[in-house]
Amino acid sequence: MAASTIRVLGAGIVGLAIADELLRRGHEVEVIDPAPGSGASFAAAGMLTPTGELWHGEEAVHRLGRASASLWPDFAARLGVPLRTGGTLLVAADHGDRQLVDRQVALARAIGEPVVELGRRELVGHEPRLGRVVGGALLPDDHSVDPRAVVAALLERVPVVAAPSAGDPAVTVVATGTALPPAYSALVRGVRGEILRLHADAGDLPDRTVRAWVHGEQVYVVPRAGGEVVVGATQQEHAGAPVVTVEGAWRLLDSARRLLPGLDRAELVEATARDRPGTRDNLPLIGPTHEPGVVLAAGHFRHGVLLAPLTAQLVADHLEHGHVEPAVDPRRLLHAPSPEGTR
Numbered sequence: 001m002a003a004s005t006i007r008v009l010g011a012g013i014v015g016l017a018i019a020d021e022l023l024r025r026g027h028e029v030e031v032i033d034p035a036p037g038s039g040a041s042f043a044a045a046g047m048l049t050p051t052g053e054l055w056h057g058e059e060a061v062h063r064l065g066r067a068s069a070s071l072w073p074d075f076a077a078r079l080g081v082p083l084r085t086g087g088t089l090l091v092a093a094d095h096g097d098r099q100l101v102d103r104q105v106a107l108a109r110a111i112g113e114p115v116v117e118l119g120r121r122e123l124v125g126h127e128p129r130l131g132r133v134v135g136g137a138l139l140p141d142d143h144s145v146d147p148r149a150v151v152a153a154l155l156e157r158v159p160v161v162a163a164p165s166a167g168d169p170a171v172t173v174v175a176t177g178t179a180l181p182p183a184y185s186a187l188v189r190g191v192r193g194e195i196l197r198l199h200a201d202a203g204d205l206p207d208r209t210v211r212a213w214v215h216g217e218q219v220y221v222v223p224r225a226g227g228e229v230v231v232g233a234t235q236q237e238h239a240g241a242p243v244v245t246v247e248g249a250w251r252l253l254d255s256a257r258r259l260l261p262g263l264d265r266a267e268l269v270e271a272t273a274r275d276r277p278g279t280r281d282n283l284p285l286i287g288p289t290h291e292p293g294v295v296l297a298a299g300h301f302r303h304g305v306l307l308a309p310l311t312a313q314l315v316a317d318h319l320e321h322g323h324v325e326p327a328v329d330p331r332r333l334l335h336a337p338s339p340e341g342t343r
């Protein structure tokens with residue numbers, strides 16, 4: 001290994017996007033992962049929805065998400081992976097759900113995001129396959145991508161090995177999702193997400209992502225070319241391995257079939273559970289640690305697909321110019337080492 005080699009631990013969407021960016025900039029890179037693409041990136045729905053995900057007090061998450069969303073068209077084009085760009089529908093099944101949609105619309109408006117409120121008729125005009133609904137909104141700038149296609153395209157460009165070669169790298173970038181090395185493991189917790197994949201006839205597929213509240217239950221349905229429909233996702237703090245539970249699958253299916261009754265005809269193809277890498281403040285960890293030569297790119301929680309191209313740029317910019325984005329600086333959550341000689 002050359003003394004200038006950058007080692008990337010982890011070949012999920014984050015590690016691979018970083019490695020791809022570093023290779024493009026002419027660096028020598030070694031990516032290590034015994035099971036590339038098998039973590040949270042394997043489960044992800046691929047929504048690029050900074051506004052749909054907007055929440056109170058999380059303006060920084062949104063700002064980063066919108067910045068990364070603007071990088072996606074070029075990133076996807078370079079990888080030869082299509083983006084689905086019809087926007088995202090927010091849908092309310094009853095009047096209680098309507099309040100939840102209204103709250104999301106107000107949050108979006110407050111930060112100047114475009115949002116088009118839709119009455120029941122207009123909503124059904126946009127998506128005639130909807131069942132009983134009372135209204136909703138269109139988020140015209142929130143799109144989607146197939147993360148498995150992205151990971152496959154990145155794996156064609158980025159060589160990955162199962163174990164490190166001899167010698168020390170110049171820098172190690174840790175992009176191992178929820179599985180951080182012991183010194184950092186307390187920074188990230190696993191938040192289980194269960195998600196289903198169906199196969200439907202073209203006539204039963206919605207035209208764009210539908211994010212809905214169905215009698216208080218949240219569900220999203222993401223269509224893909226070729227008939228795949230992704231139905232997600234549960235969210236649960238837990239200590240054990242991520243598994244698909246009967247309750248999780250039932251809740252998702254119950255809400256999805258009320259929302260889009262044509263999905264009753266779809267084939268249930270896959271049920272998957274993975275842990276999202278959550279941090280204390282729901283912001284990722286991107287940048288230096290107090291350990292020389294160790295950079296983190298982890299903790300992307302619900303937004304790792306959306307944030308992958310921005311993360312790649314931030315890591316490469318940091319390695320080349322020392323730049324650190326304060327909102328995601330891992331040192332905000334790390335204790336500084338005690339000065340020498342003091343205890």
Ligand SMILES: Cc1cc2nc3c(=O)[nH]c(=O)nc-3n(C[C@H](O)[C@H](O)[C@H](O)COP(=O)(O)OP(=O)(O)OC[C@H]3O[C@@H](n4cnc5c(N)ncnc54)[C@H](O)[C@@H]3O)c2cc1C
Binds near residue numbers: 194303
């Ligand atoms: C159900 C679900 C739905 C989601 N939907 C979306 C969505 O719509 N949009 C969005 O933006 N995000 C979504 N997410 C979040 C997104 O999936 C994650 O934020 C993202 O995949 C994190 O990517 P990563 O590369 O950091 O981690 P991972 O994909 O988990 O990859 C980590 C990799 O590290 C490897 N690894 C582990 N330990 C080691 C080690 N010691 N050495 C080397 N390699 C190691 C693993 O094998 C794995 O390949 C969703 C997540 C879930 C669970």
